[in-house]
Amino acid sequence: xxxxxxxxxLSPTMEKGNLAKWLKKEGETIKSGDVIAxxxxxxxxxxxxxxxxxxxxxILIPEGTADVAVNTPIATILADGESAADLAKxxxxxxxxxxxxxxxxxxxxxxxxxEAAPAAPVAVAAPDPEVPAGTEMVTQTIREALxxxxxxxxxxxxxxxxxxxEVAEYQGAYKVTQGLLQEFGARRVIDTPIxxxxxxxIGVGAAMAGLKPIVEFMTWNFAMQAIDQIIxxxxxxxxxSGGQMGCSIVFRGPNxxxxxxxxxxxxxxxxxxSQVPGLKVIAPYSAADYKGLLxxxxxDPNPVIFLENEVLYGxxxxxxxxxxxxxxxxxxxxxxxxxxxxxxxxSMGMSYALKAADELAKEGIEAEVIDLRTIRPMDTExxxxxxxxxxxxxxxxxxxxxxxxxxxxAARIMEHAFDYLDAPVTRVSGKDVPMPxxxxxxxxxxxxxxxxxxxxxxxxxx
Amino acid sequence: xxxxxxxxxxxxxxxxKASSPPEFTRDQELQALRDMLLIRRFEEKAGQLYGMGxxxxxxxxxxxxxxxxxxxxxxLKHGDEVITGYRDHGHMLACxxxxxxxxxxxxxxxxGYSKGxxxxxxxxxxEKHFYGGHGIVGAQVSLGTGxxxxxxxxxNDNVSVTYFGDxxxxxxxxxxxxxxxxxxxxxxxxxxxxxxxxxxxxxxxxSAQQDFSKRGxxxxxxxxxxxxxxxxxxxxxxxxxxxxxxxxxGPMILEMQTYRYRGHSMSDPAKxxxxxxxxxxxxxxxxxxxVRNRLLAxxxxxxDLKAIxxxxxxxxxxAADFAQHDPEPDPSELYTDVYR
Numbered sequence: 001x002x003x004x005x006x007x008x009x010l011s012p013t014m015e016k017g018n019l020a021k022w023l024k025k026e027g028e029t030i031k032s033g034d035v036i037a038x039x040x041x042x043x044x045x046x047x048x049x050x051x052x053x054x055x056x057x058x059i060l061i062p063e064g065t066a067d068v069a070v071n072t073p074i075a076t077i078l079a080d081g082e083s084a085a086d087l088a089k090x091x092x093x094x095x096x097x098x099x100x101x102x103x104x105x106x107x108x109x110x111x112x113x114x115e116a117a118p119a120a121p122v123a124v125a126a127p128d129p130e131v132p133a134g135t136e137m138v139t140q141t142i143r144e145a146l147x148x149x150x151x152x153x154x155x156x157x158x159x160x161x162x163x164x165x166e167v168a169e170y171q172g173a174y175k176v177t178q179g180l181l182q183e184f185g186a187r188r189v190i191d192t193p194i195x196x197x198x199x200x201x202i203g204v205g206a207a208m209a210g211l212k213p214i215v216e217f218m219t220w221n222f223a224m225q226a227i228d229q230i231i232x233x234x235x236x237x238x239x240x241s242g243g244q245m246g247c248s249i250v251f252r253g254p255n256x257x258x259x260x261x262x263x264x265x266x267x268x269x270x271x272x273x274s275q276v277p278g279l280k281v282i283a284p285y286s287a288a289d290y291k292g293l294l295x296x297x298x299x300d301p302n303p304v305i306f307l308e309n310e311v312l313y314g315x316x317x318x319x320x321x322x323x324x325x326x327x328x329x330x331x332x333x334x335x336x337x338x339x340x341x342x343x344x345x346x347s348m349g350m351s352y353a354l355k356a357a358d359e360l361a362k363e364g365i366e367a368e369v370i371d372l373r374t375i376r377p378m379d380t381e382x383x384x385x386x387x388x389x390x391x392x393x394x395x396x397x398x399x400x401x402x403x404x405x406x407x408x409x410a411a412r413i414m415e416h417a418f419d420y421l422d423a424p425v426t427r428v429s430g431k432d433v434p435m436p437x438x439x440x441x442x443x444x445x446x447x448x449x450x451x452x453x454x455x456x457x458x459x460x461x462x
Numbered sequence: 463x464x465x466x467x468x469x470x471x472x473x474x475x476x477x478x479k480a481s482s483p484p485e486f487t488r489d490q491e492l493q494a495l496r497d498m499l500l501i502r503r504f505e506e507k508a509g510q511l512y513g514m515g516x517x518x519x520x521x522x523x524x525x526x527x528x529x530x531x532x533x534x535x536x537x538l539k540h541g542d543e544v545i546t547g548y549r550d551h552g553h554m555l556a557c558x559x560x561x562x563x564x565x566x567x568x569x570x571x572x573x574g575y576s577k578g579x580x581x582x583x584x585x586x587x588x589e590k591h592f593y594g595g596h597g598i599v600g601a602q603v604s605l606g607t608g609x610x611x612x613x614x615x616x617x618n619d620n621v622s623v624t625y626f627g628d629x630x631x632x633x634x635x636x637x638x639x640x641x642x643x644x645x646x647x648x649x650x651x652x653x654x655x656x657x658x659x660x661x662x663x664x665x666x667x668x669s670a671q672q673d674f675s676k677r678g679x680x681x682x683x684x685x686x687x688x689x690x691x692x693x694x695x696x697x698x699x700x701x702x703x704x705x706x707x708x709x710x711x712g713p714m715i716l717e718m719q720t721y722r723y724r725g726h727s728m729s730d731p732a733k734x735x736x737x738x739x740x741x742x743x744x745x746x747x748x749x750x751x752x753v754r755n756r757l758l759a760x761x762x763x764x765x766d767l768k769a770i771x772x773x774x775x776x777x778x779x780x781a782a783d784f785a786q787h788d789p790e791p792d793p794s795e796l797y798t799d800v801y802r
Contacts, residue, residue, distance in 0.1 A: 046730070071515065238799050
């Protein structure tokens, strides 16, 4: 049967075009790939190549015709052994291809409503592990807690390894990987060249092959060189592969302001990464959470962004001495109970929030302090139940305010607890400037305990 | 019928070509012909379906470059990994992925390799060791190096075959990966498919060093220039490179000198090269015609070749039919596969 050549769509948005020129005449032989016509759109002139072989039977749309709709038959091609007499047999213009609706949808056919998106799933986190009464508590620095978490997981699973700049022989730029090379050897504790984009990509590729890399960035500021691999390769591949190919990987390192290192070394990336579906984002404050959440992150089958804080590395805390202390991802912690106002923070912001709560208590205001610990998935439930109790909320973060994590928390409170609010949610954040170097300006650019106290009093109308 | 090649892409670019590659057995010739034809017919059909509006978005066809993936694949063993960029349909078919599943992904249907969520540039098959299908130019080079890292970590003898184009060869992460691959002796073959144009930019307009086999020189990575239009030359180069990698010698670069007949994507105005240039390569060097002519010279009958044609057309037509009738993904799939 003769084959119809249809007016092709040459771009995703093309609806019609002009048939500028025929390059083959009726009766001419055509091979697959021959250019048979030129088509003009408002953007360009393009060539139409034949995809079938035979003889050009009849030109249906003469050259010079404007506004030919996509899918209009423009010519017929006769296959071997066919002649002009067969042209009558050419099929009528085929209906544009459209997926057949699934059977169940067909039954209730009339006026099709626009397809509504299904409800988004809600992440439910497991409760914190039971720490039996009488469990011995070990006082250690956050640096040690992180190291122990990695060492325990590397002992447990031979597929876990760590790579990054100065993680092996130097023992970690911030000494977080101290002793790992000695215990696990150079095969699993790997010094990389200074090449963030490259080694992040190699880590993701190794994870796609089934290994469980821990990729250390000397600071998250340098990870901007690697952000394409983190987002486009690590976060999106599971979805793009229809669930076939995932990526179990932890990207970790110090995030946010340290001290006097200025704008390029002092950015908080919590909001950036927390926007991306496919990533989990963790930013703990206490030593126990650093350990328990890093262990959870290494075991998690998804890409995890683990944001540490350089200033906190040397802080000490109590870590339960348990054989396997794992804190679930996605669960906030009530660091201090109170009834008057809810302070919501994470990572370094917690130090301002907790000190502010002490100050407020002196003035008779009982603040409830929530440590989010995980930024994505966010534990909305813990926030909302607290706000329903207090009616007032202040967020505290070192990052910038616009489109920040505090903005997200405020929006969720507005959506889920609007009727319970006695005052607008208020944000205390880093100032809207690149981080200055001068000591006094740097101090001004960061949040302060006084600002948190003032905000809490303002929402309490005191 | 095209004549036997008179002038190779390699020679035209002013480079020396190795002497004639080893002959194929008749079975190898027939296999190569069939596998290249499948890719060509598949791509022609994809172009047609795109024109009909059944395939959306971007669609980058592999027509003209078939000998590269087919020749490489003939040298690989089970377990070797393959990863490439966005012009990936040919690689998937060469890896043995089913035409139906690939075509249904192009039309965004539930029977596609990614359940319709990935599209032309994002398909994967763990079963066939095909790791994508990546849409960010050059990103697959670091990822492919990571696959090789995993082979080394596990101590197996698999090789990662990492494909990218002459355009991607100018991305920075390519050289970061070269450095680490050689430093750590990772078993990775970097196959640079030099089809002479990065979208619309000719190699000479974008590349200070146009001999891509030398792009690893400052990392001590050996490289070869290969006539990528001759499937036998590709296979011979692949044999050398796989042996090099499996021998623990680290990476190797193969520059495949090839040519893309079609536009960069479907909406390519093709103003950066002449129709005559395209016609000349097609006429003189077509990878499929080369094999067909050799087979005819060896007294394989036209009829036998037509039977291969027919088999391939049946596969492609069945794939196109499936891809147009398979339902779209169920709405409930919107939120699946974000996390596992």
